Amino acid sequence: MRSIFRAATAILLFTCLSATSSFAADSAPTAADVLAAMKKAATYYHDKVAVHGGYVYFYSPDLTQRYGEGVASAEQIWVQPPGTPTVGMAYLEAYHATSDAFYLRAATETAEALIYGQLKSGGWTNCIDFDPRGERAALYRNGKGRGKNNSSLDDDQTQSAIRFLVRIDKAYDFQNKAIHEAAMTALDTLLTAQFANGAFPQSWEEPVDQSLPVRQASFPKYDWKTEGRVKNYWDMYTLNDGLAGSVAPVLVEAHQTYGDDRYLAALKKLGDFLILAQLPSPQPAWAQQYNYEMNPIWARRFEPAAVAGRESQDVIETLLLIFDVTRDEKYLEPIPTAVKYLESSLLPDGQLARYYELESNRPLYMNRNGKDYFLTYDDKDLPDHYGWKTSQKLERLKDEYRKLVSSPKSTRGRRKVSADQVKPILASLDDQGRWITTFKNEKLVGDQRFRPGDQFISSETFAKNIEALSGYLRTAH
Template sequence: MRSIYRAPAALLLCLCYLLAPLSAADNDPAAAEVLATMKKAATYYHDQVAVHGGYVYFYSPDLTQRFGEGTASSDQIWVQPPGTPTVGMAYIEAYHATTDEYYLNAATETAEALIYGQLESGGWTNCIDFNPKGERTAQYRNGKGKGKNNSSLDDDQTQSAIRFLVRLDQAYEFKNETIHGAAMTALDALLAAQFANGAFPQVWTGPVDQSLPIQQASFPKYDWRTEGRIKNYWDMYTLNDGLAGSVSAVLIEAHETYGDERYLTALKKLGDFLILAQLPSPQPAWAQQYNYEMNPIWARRFEPAAVAGRESQDAIETLLAIFEVTRDKKYLEPIPKAVNYLESSILPDGQLARYYEMQTNRPLYMNRSGKDYFLTYDDKDLPDHYGWKTSQKLEQLKNEYRKLVSSPKSVRGSRKVTADQVKPILASLDDQGRWISTFENERLVGDQRFRPGDQYISSETFAKNIEALSGYLKTSR
């Protein structure tokens, strides 16, 4: 019965726009044009691009080449953004903006692809391989895989999958048992992976040890350059690649959706860990990785024990988000001294270094000789596979902090999608329903190498454009 009433709703939306009185904005895109563009693009992406209901990062325009972290086979889809969950969330946004069940069905197929690759440990790794004998297959809950059982929080892998399933579960009013069950399994596993001090590991295969001591972060007393390296760093406390922000987003959304206090408790514990993990002055910021004694440690051979510019900004953003939910001022207390420190550490080019040497605060980089890496203070001729510097957004963080402090009930709002943002999106869709990108030496997710002038189709571009068009429909009514 749902489709009988909801499909005409999109038509009524068009008529409302077409019959609206002319105004100063009468040159703005009409709803009918936006709806038609969305459907054309989504139909192409769903019907032509999807494999087993899922997606990878990039495609050649003729779809003969597929790329995730490297070349993807015809049986592989990617979980890590901007892969399958990214596209699925765009379908959900389109469904909410139009009530067109085409998008709900497309999102459901995307969910089914993700659920196929859900691990026995409850989360996801970066790739799902539908070939039982494929090189990337893992230990799936459905029994059709084999191999590793490593649920990963690296690069928003498990987090993005959970957020997508939670939103789709809500769209179905929690009545789709398969989707609801997968979301609950993943959330239960995520809670079981939180340490007693509130931290999370990069990877888990089951519940973590809850008997570890809870203590404040400190600098190592040994020579961090030559000592203290830990092979299984992924089992320890991590903030790498925005983990705090992406996990907090999951917990906030789960609490808002299901009303389960466990998620709010876990969110507060994560905030408590960020307070503990703030390093002492004169470098009151955060490291990328910690051992169980709360000392910064090495991760990969090009990720040294150091104060981390990118992760520190993410920690501040996360604390702001946690305060916004809890209104507990203790989550704001670490922020002023962290911002002051980071402002004093801005590089001459206006960026932050990914790493600052402990104690000296000198920007720290890695250079490469063959397969070996060595520490350097020189930022010339750095390996191009890693982001050694990061853009800084300290003014934005300060403004958000001031707003929350000055207005106890204030929240961070979303921005309205304007006609000027929508017009180039409409104009750039080609006759087949594709948004084609041209490579110009930008750094892309994944390790494939495009040459300047190469054209490609991007899941990130598709998702951003569909979400922008959806937002325009919702905010322009």
């Protein structure tokens, strides 16, 4: 479940290495400066970095080493952000900002890579393996794969692929048959993965059971520490790793793009589930995972049944989005009590614990003795493979709540990109068209250990920079 992207960004300091731009440091970059840098960077990424039109997270500067959620083979690309859809969306932003057909062609090749790896179940897993006998090959719709058929909503995998395909489908005015079919298939199967109460599972192979009763969340009546564990937690109601906050924008964008009210209905159902999933006092927030009885449950060995600080903030953000779209005040009702509870649960350092013990509300952690995990209230010397604490953004959430309540229509929109934001992006592009970044600290990410001073090319950095430059062209010229 843990995203390599989140783990990496927590310990990286992106360092600019070389400058080739000719613009004066005290003047605003011109459109010509920006257009030239974008084309240089995108040409390098498209011509030198892509494999079958797709991408992974990190590359060594000489491109001999590739990393997704671990080491990637020469035939593998990654779906999970910041992989292939992330880069594809950056190409699309560049196309819309410049009308240069090069970027649309690059985005189209990226879409074709995703279409190759679309599963028979309609969604995606985190990796696409173009070797039919490769270790990460799955049961693709094109018949060229084998093995598992688990469409995943973990870590924004299927969601990011759908958002990109929907956007490029629109760019083609829905006339590219392969892209349109893939987008429609993915959206149709996503709807079949929504339970009657509005929840989604972490993954699916076939439509979910629609006969399950709709219940309000409650604390388990059994000893959750020793009872009630289920192996197939991924089939049940899931909020883990920001699932609600990544599924909701898919439904919003699908409804806005295609005008199909099924997507708006699914968005409202998701909001209804989030209302149901709020636990009662004294902990009016949300868990990572629920069983069909709507009790918090365990997931992996180090993910206990508990109130979850990070997921609770994600739910609040999602409810704000759903209210912004629907203007139905019922989606705001859970928020004030949830925010008040989270504020009262802040740790001494101002962060939120990932987990709070059910009913007692004590910050709860997991440690291990060898391979065996055990519950603990002690936050010292915790395993470093998981985020046991999370930054709190409660003031921002309260501010957004106030703005939405006071505004009769949506206040969301594109943020302007300033010259001061663009200058370091242009200055750090090297003579080959690369943005090289450097690890600040040693860290194990997936199964790959990066050390201080290790340099790499980052798909996240490429995409953010291209999108920023595109935004500057739209807002400044």
